[in-house]
Amino acid sequence: QLQFVESGGRLVQPGGSLRLSCAASGFTLGTYALAWFRQASGKEREWVACIEITGNSPEYADSVKGRFTITRDNANNVAYLQMNRLEAGDTARYFCARRRYVSACSNSSIDYRYWGQGTQVTVSS
Numbered sequence: 134q135l136q137f138v139e140s141g142g143r144l145v146q147p148g149g150s151l152r153l154s155c156a157a158s159g160f161t162l163g164t165y166a167l168a169w170f171r172q173a174s175g176k177e178r179e180w181v182a183c184i185e186i187t188g189n190s191p192e193y194a195d196s197v198k199g200r201f202t203i204t205r206d207n208a209n210n211v212a213y214l215q216m217n218r219l220e221a222g223d224t225a226r227y228f229c230a231r232r233r234y235v236s237a238c239s240n241s242s243i244d245y246r247y248w249g250q251g252t253q254v255t256v257s258s
Contacts, residue, residue, distance in 0.1 A: 135159035137229050137249030144255045145219055153214040153252055155229035163207030166238045168245060169214045171225035171254075181227070182214065183238035192238055196222070219256045226251040 141153040155167065168183040182203040184191045191203045202215040212229060232239065233246035 135231075135247055137231070137247065139227060139229055139249045139252040142227060142252030142254040144257065146258050147220060147256055149219050149256070150215070150217045151219065151254060153216065153227055153254070155212040155214075155249060157210045157212070157229075157231075160231075161207075162205065162210045162212065165231050165236050167203075167205060167212045168230050168238065168240075169203060169212075169227060170230060170242055170245075171223075171227045172251075173225040176225075178228070178242045179225075180240040180242065183240065184212065185238055186236055192240070194240070216254070219254075221256050224254060224256045226253050 136158045138156045145151055166183055166185045169181040170178050171181050172178040180194055181197055182193045184203045184205050188205050200218045205212045228251040229249050230245035231247045232244055
């Protein structure tokens with residue numbers, strides 16, 4: 134059964150850092166692009182970053198570019214989102230996702246078929 138399990142979210146102060154993990158099972162992560170999205174309370178789901186199969190050309194939303202880094206460990210079927218210089222606006226539930234058949238990145242949530250349950254990140258003093 135295809136599954137994602139996100140972890141690493143917690144309460145952190147502004148300016149702090151977190152690393153989120155996305156553990157995949159039921160398929161070989163290395164054959165698909167992997168994206169992170171986030172959804173703040175009362176807002177639509179927002180694309181954050183995506184990493185293609187090789188990991189050589191990650192893509193980022195403008196709001197996180199220069200602060201967040203997406204990586205993947207295909208050998209262990211895990212992807213990560215390193216988040217630095219966190220801001221209150223980063224508070225959201227973070228999800229990893231995969232498209233059904235297509236391996237390329239997309240910044241649209243409707244293109245993604247498989248989602249994890251998410252992990253909550255709260256940035257507050």
